[in-house]
Structures are given as C-alpha cells and as structure tokens.
Amino acid sequence: MHRARVPVSWQARLACVLLRRTFKRRLAAAQGVRAIRRLMNVPVRAPLDGVSVAPATLGGIVGEWLESPGRPPKASLLYLHGGGYIACSPRTHRAVTTAFAHAGYGTFAPDYRLAPEHPFPAALEDALAAYRALLDRTRPRPLFVAGDSAGGGLSLALLLAARERGWPLPTAVALFSPLTDLVVTGDSIRQNAARCAMFVPQVLERVAQLYLGRRDPYDPLASPLYGDLRGLPPLLIHVGRDETLLDDSVRLAQRVRAAAGTVELEIWPAVPHAWQLFHPWIPEGRRSLAAAATFFDTYLHGS
Numbered sequence: 001m002h003r004a005r006v007p008v009s010w011q012a013r014l015a016c017v018l019l020r021r022t023f024k025r026r027l028a029a030a031q032g033v034r035a036i037r038r039l040m041n042v043p044v045r046a047p048l049d050g051v052s053v054a055p056a057t058l059g060g061i062v063g064e065w066l067e068s069p070g071r072p073p074k075a076s077l078l079y080l081h082g083g084g085y086i087a088c089s090p091r092t093h094r095a096v097t098t099a100f101a102h103a104g105y106g107t108f109a110p111d112y113r114l115a116p117e118h119p120f121p122a123a124l125e126d127a128l129a130a131y132r133a134l135l136d137r138t139r140p141r142p143l144f145v146a147g148d149s150a151g152g153g154l155s156l157a158l159l160l161a162a163r164e165r166g167w168p169l170p171t172a173v174a175l176f177s178p179l180t181d182l183v184v185t186g187d188s189i190r191q192n193a194a195r196c197a198m199f200v201p202q203v204l205e206r207v208a209q210l211y212l213g214r215r216d217p218y219d220p221l222a223s224p225l226y227g228d229l230r231g232l233p234p235l236l237i238h239v240g241r242d243e244t245l246l247d248d249s250v251r252l253a254q255r256v257r258a259a260a261g262t263v264e265l266e267i268w269p270a271v272p273h274a275w276q277l278f279h280p281w282i283p284e285g286r287r288s289l290a291a292a293a294t295f296f297d298t299y300l301h302g303s
Contacts, residue, residue, distance in 0.1 A: 008270040009283045016242070016272050019197040028200045033086055033116060033210065040087035044277045046094035051101045053094065056108060059133030061126045063110035064090040066101040073106030074300060075142040075171070078127075078134055080158070082149025082274055084179070084207035085115050085123055095277050096148065096176075096289065103293035105144065108134055112154075119213040120222050127158045128165075135168060142171040144296050148274045149245070150207075152178025156224035156252075159232055172299040174236040174292040176276050177245050178252065180225040182208040182217045186247030195242035197272035204244065229255050234262040236295045238288050240271040264295070 023039065030036045056065035067073050077100050081093040090097065090109035100107045112126035135143055147155035152175040162169055189201050212222060220227030225248065235256060239249035246267070253265035268275070271284050279285030 011282045012271050012275065012284050015275070015278055015282055016197040016270060019272050024196070024198050024200070027198065027203055036084075037087045040083055041089065041092060043092045044095040045280060046098045047280060048094075048098060051098045053098070058108055058110070058137070059129035059131075061110045061112065061130045061133075063108055063130065064094075064097070065106070065108050066094075066097050067106040068101055068104065071104070074104040075106070075144060075296070076134055076138045077105040077107045077144045077146060077296075078131055078170075079107050079109045080112070080127055080145070080147035080151035080154045081109060082147065082151040082176075082179075083114070084203075085120075085150045085154075085211040086207060087114065093148070093277065095279060099276075099279060099286075099289040100146070100293065103290075105293070105296065115211040116213070120211050120215050120219075123154055123211075124157050124161060124221055127154055128161055131158055131162065131170075132167065139168070142300055144172055144174070144299075145170045146174040146176070146292065147178065148176035148276065150179045150211075152176055153180050153182075153224060153248075156180060156227075157221045160220055160224055160227045163231065169231075169233050172234045172236070172296055173232075174295060175238070175249070176288070176292075177239045177243055177273050178237065178248060179204075179245060180223060180248040180252050182212060182223045183226075184208055184217075186245070186251065188246035188248075188250075189244045192242055192244050192246060196244040197242070199244045199273065201244065225252055225255065228259075229261060230259040232256065232259075232261050234295075234299065235264070236292060237263060237265045238276075238292070239265070239267055240273060240275065241267050241269045242271075243273050245273065266291070
C-alpha cells in the first residue's frame with residue numbers, strides 16, 4: 001500500500017466540499033433511475049485540443065475512438081466508463097479518455113448497455129465483444145485496459161471472463177476507484193459515509209440491486225473481488241482515502257498480492273471519487289492520469 005506523497009491542493013478540497021453539499025445530497029435523495037441519470041449524465045468539460053473524437057463500432061458495440069492526429073498511437077486502450085452500471089457514457093468521460101489520447105494511446109470507449117433495462121451480464125458481454133475486436137485489431141501490439149468506478153469493476157470482470165475463454169489478457173490495467181464488491185461489505189462504506197464527497201451506503205446498495213436484478217452478488221463476474229485473481233496482468237489502482245469505495249481497492253490489492261500478482265495501490269488524500277474526471281481543475285487528477293500513462297509506458301516493450 002502506498003499513500004500519495006503530494007501536497008493536497010485547495011482545488012481538490014474545494015471540489016470535495018462542493019460535491020458533498022450538492023451532488024451527494026441530490027444523489028442520495030434521487031428517486032428512480034431517471035433522476036439519477038439527470039445528475040450523472042452531465043459531461044465534464046474535456047480539453048479536446050490535439051485530440052480527434054470519432055464515432056466507432058468494434059465487435060458490434062458502438063462507442064468513441066480517440067487519438068492524437070498526426071502521430072501513430074503507442075498502443076491501444078479500452079476504456080470502460082463508470083456510472084454505477086446505470087448511468088454515464090463515453091461522452092461523460094471524455095475528460096479521461098482525451099487525456100489518454102493526449103498521452104499517445106489510441107482509445108476506444110464503448111457505449112455498453114446499462115441497467116436496469118439491460119441488467120448483468122449485459123455490460124460485461126458488450127465489454128467482451130469490444131475487447132475481442134480490439135484485441136484482434138491490435139495484435140501483436142500491446143493492448144491496455146482502464147476503467148473508473150463501475151468501469152473499474154467491469155475491467156476486472158473482463159479479465160476473469162477473458163481468461164475463462166482462453167483469450168490473451170491485456171498487457172496492463174489501470175483502475176480508478178473500482179467498484180469490486182456488489183455485496184457492499186467494505187468497512188469504508190460505513191466508516192467513510194460522511195467524508196465521501198459523492199456516495200452514501202444506500203446509493204451503492206441501490207446500484208447493486210439495479211445492476212444485478214436477482215443474480216448472485218457474489219458472482220465473480222459481477223463482484224470480481226471474490227474471483228480467482230491468479231495470473232492477472234499488472235494492475236495500477238488509484239483510490240481516495242475518504243471514499244466509501246476505499247476498501248474495494250484495498251482488499252483487491254491484498255488479494256491480488258496473495259495470489260502472487262503484481263499490483264500498485266496508491267491512496268490519495270482529500271480527493272473526490274473519480275477525481276480524474278475533474279483534471280482540468282484538480283491537479284491531483286492530472287497527476288493520477290499522468291501516472292497511469294507512465295505505468296502503461298513501462299509495459300510497452302514487455303518490461
């Protein structure tokens with residue numbers, strides 16, 4: 001476990017205060033999926049200078065392809081957006097995907113199906129289809145995977161499902177505050193309920209119910225924390241110290257290490273959930289995304 005040794009910015013502290021007073025209260029009070037989506041489906045302004053964003057379809061899954069024109073990508077990246085499996089889209093997460101494109105990674109962000117209209121395992125099926133198509137398109141070049149929140153949990157589920165199918169796994173994976181436990185058992189869910197800038201426990205429980213329907217929350221393809229974590233590619237995990245989802249990351253790192261895997265866990269102080277989305281304003285967001293790109297760079301040539 002590594003705690004980020006960087007000064008806490010006033011921008012991050014202010015963002016936490018504002019989100020706690022506005023977004024968190026409204027999300028906790030939201031009645032129904034439509035109300036939740038109205039709150040969450042607001043795109044964060046993305047710096048598009050030097051990045052092209054184009055509609056694309058891979059494996060029958062529509063989405064967006066982002067890259068920096070005029071230079072060949074270092075490698076390809078599959079980015080799975082967060083949103084609790086019930087909200088958000090590639091468009092809402094362009095602040096993150098454009099950052100990876102700026103860093104030289106050709107990035108595909110699939111618009112995977114959302115619950116409750118399309119419950120588990122629809123999102124995983126779409127992620128697998130996009131991954132298989134991107135894998136076929138890029139081999140033998142490196143292929144990376146990243147995701148935030150529910151997209152981080154979906155990235156892990158993708159690894160387990162791809163391994164079951166005997167497919168090649170990605171070169172390395174970056175996870176930002178991944179949602180890994182839909183049983184909702186982490187101590188931090190209650191201990192950080194007041195400090196977290198975005199979530200209260202009831203929101204996480206509701207999201208799990210909407211995504212799972214009547215399926216078993218212990219299914220490793222829904223809650224990869226409970227899966228066989230042996231043989232996974234190197235993982236980078238960034239999570240905030242005050243997040244309700246802190247223990248989803250801490251326990252994941254512990255179990256990966258117990259399975260003899262390679263994992264770097266970095267816990268950041270005083271940042272909101274998925275703070276990478278706010279990198280145009282929060283220095284910690286820029287540092288996190290730069291660290292993820294550097295992490296991928298170290299594995300470009302089989303290091």
